[in-house]
Amino acid sequence: MYPIRPFDGVRQSLTCTQGWLYAPSDDEAFKDLSWNDSAWTPVCLPHTNKELPHQDFRPAEYQFVSWYRKHLTVPQDWKGKRILLWFDGVMSVAQVYVNGVRVCEHLGGYTSFSVDLTPHLDWQGANVVAVRVDSTRRPDVPPEGGVVDYMLFGGLYRRVYLECTDPIYLEDAFFYTTALEEQTARVEGRITVGNMTEEDRQLTAVVDFEWPGGESVIAEVTLSVAAGALGDGLVRIPVRRPKLWDPEHPHLYKVTVTLFDVARGPVDDVSFRFGVRVIEMGNDCVRINGQPLKLRGLNRHQMFPYVGNAAPARLQRRDAEILRRDLGLQYVRTSHYPQDPAFLDACDELGLLVLTELPGWQHIGDDAWQAIACSHLEELIVRDRNRASVFMWGVRINESPDHHDFYTRTNAIAHALDPTRPTCGVRNRQGGEILEDVVTFNDFSMHALPAIRTPQLITEFVGHMFPAKTTDPESRLVEHALSYARVVDEVYGREDLIGSSGWCAFDYNTHPVFGAGSEVCYHGVMDMFRQPKWAAAFYQSQRSVSEGVVLTVATYFTHGSPEQAELLGTLRPDFDYDSDWHEGQMPLYVFSNCDEVELRVNDGEWIRQRPCRASFPHLPHPPFRFYIGAYQTIGHVEARGYCGDEQMAFARQSTPQGLFRLTLAIDDAKLVADGSDMTRVIVEGVDENGVLCPYANRVVEFSVEGPATLVGENPVALEGGRIAVYLRSQQTVGQVCVRVRGQGVLGAESTIRTGEALDRFA
Ligand code: GAL
Secondary structure, X not given: OOOOOOEEOOOEEEEOOOOXXXXXXXXXXXXXXXXXXXXXXXXXXXXXXXXXXXXXXXXXXXXXXXXXXXXXXXXXXHOOOEEEEEEOOOEXXXXXXXXXXXXXXXXXXXXXXXXXXXXXXXXXXXXXXXXXXEOOOOOOOOOOOOOOOOXXXXXXXXXXXXEEEOOEEEEEEXXXXXEEEOOEEEEEEEEEEEEOOOOOEEEEEXXXXXXXXXXXXXXXXXXXXXXXOEEEXXXXXXXXXXXXXXXXXXXXXXXXXXXXXXXXXXXXXXXXXXXXXXXXXXXXXXXXXXXXXXXXXXXXXXXXXXXXXXXXXXXXXXXXXXXXXXXXXXXXXXXOOOOOHHXXXXXXXXXXXXXXXXXXXXOOXXXXXXXXXXXXXXXXXXXXXXXXXXXXXXXXXXXXXXXXHHHHHHHHHHHXXXXXXXEEEEEOOXXXXXXXXXXXEEOOOOOOOOOOOOOEEEEEOEHHHOOOOOOOOHHHHHHHHHHHHHHHHHHHOOOXXXXXXXXXXXXXXXXXXXXXXXXXXXXOOEOOOOOEOHHHHHHHOOOOHHHOOOEEEOOOOOOOOHHHHHHHHOOOOOOOXXXXXXXXXXXXXXXXXXXXXXXXXXXXXXXXXOOOOOOOOOOOXXXXXXXXXXXXXXXXXXXXXXXXXXXXXXXXXXXXXXXXXXXXXXXXOEXXXXXXXXXXXXEEEEOOOOOEOOOOOOEXXXXXXXXXXXXXXXXXXXXXXXXXXXXXXXXXXXXXXXXXXXXXXXXXXXXEEEEOOOOXXX
């Protein structure tokens, strides 16, 4: 269970992200209470051990040991209680010391863990928590041991919470839907309580299953728990006229469990959100509450430019919004590890289904390594099994060879901890032993190969087979988009596949043995700043009109691209020119979910067309293909999108007329003044009419005034006409002005505010 945090109930959960001290070096004495840390750097969490350029750096720059120290102020009235520190993620190995005493070592950077501070606190004096963070390559800890096509980065990179409970406490609550009957949903919850007192106790757990602002179902269970032990019990909740959770209607109930000690009244409580839903696997789709859905998704790495993995909740949530709302996906694979709770919270809220898996990449280590992998799987499932969005557990190391004993064990762990969700395991070979419930296959054939066994999901495609940078020629970016369109089209037409997730959502940093020579894999449908390539427009155009009309003309409308010459000269053998094509013409693609699109060039005649069903027979919304004279591509092109007779959208692309000025846009008008909130600042180089200059690479320079810090390279060159940096709040409230300038162009500025934090801090 990952409860709502921070939390102010009988239980107290305080955000513990401010007031940490950081040293990028290693010395055993750093653990000592008396260590003089006055020269250390004050930091807020999430924190990366090293801010980096967005490309062109060496992995060794972040692969070192660092330390964090926190002088804890524990309220005096917490004396006699049970006090925990929760770490959402520390990369890669954390050794936690309290007042000089080592209390925990956690191996692996992708799962949450807690440290029990209770026996170590000094109620009369000062208390210091010191964390030694080993961010070197640790071949003994998954995913390391072989090579990994992504970077792990380092630091105390997720949030930390300080939690105070009674010695009689709620250890866990696992809720699931067992059946949907007419008018009623059957929900069950297994509640586990702990008793750290020296007496056996008779306890009652009362569940308030509440539709926010509406009806509640109350249920309870009595538990006898021996001294020093854990005990559990089952509670059954009939939910009448349930509001069901599905991607279109992600209804979430609020569940509050309160624990009563018969002698003392309420002693502990937790709250979490819960979606009532049943998901079954068909052969050609999944069924959510009986409704068929072919899954359309992408893989997500959690990496961001400059800060590695250390992105605050706002950026995590924004990714889920991009995937669900902007691109209209119903599904994400959190390749190749458990991701930030803030990302998953947003998936629950937005209706984005999640396939999550244990950390790993192609390599299986020795017995000790496998034991750690199994503990990661346990931590992952226990943390996320109440989430409506999570629909499958990935229990194989991504693309690893068969291993009968190891995978028998991981499947058994998942089935024991969660009998309600199927297991899967991502493979890249057709043969082999399949111990999982659902086959998940990385298909890089650029088609959709026949299913090995149903149910099957294609978990990756395109990726390294056809990467594209935002600086690539137009025709490559169009072909990149079409590569996804062809595979997704095949999957829609197939009765032996439940869906697909393309590789991948966003470009990401990777090691020199992968990537394109710049420590970047350009496999995203968006770049690493989350700026769309046309492949993103393809995905977006598959959403329904009710989720937003899409009309993107995939051209910069310029001459001079060598590909045009190629098109005019020799026909490319892989290009499916159809009978409408005439010599001297070039194809122009429009990605849209409209029924028809009208297009005209330089105020000429409007040509109205239906989408290209002949080439994409199965897609919800095939691309539109117009043919225009290759030498017409100067001036402007306009498009109108129609649903029936109604014009729904208009788009225009003009030939850029030369870099003239910079524009600056900040994603959010307000940041929380907690020292770690961040927002993106996008700069574009445009011509006098505001048209993007798609190959501008001018160097631009930022300046910031007010209580925020610029995160990113400064100065930095535009890439494909654009670049982004981030703003991080400081801990004071005020107005922040960001300015950008570049040689020979007009600059720009924008202003935001930083405001009070809503969270309670320790
Ligand atoms: C897959 C792998 C991914 C990524 C991708 C690139 O084999 O699972 O992590 O490396 O290739 O296309």
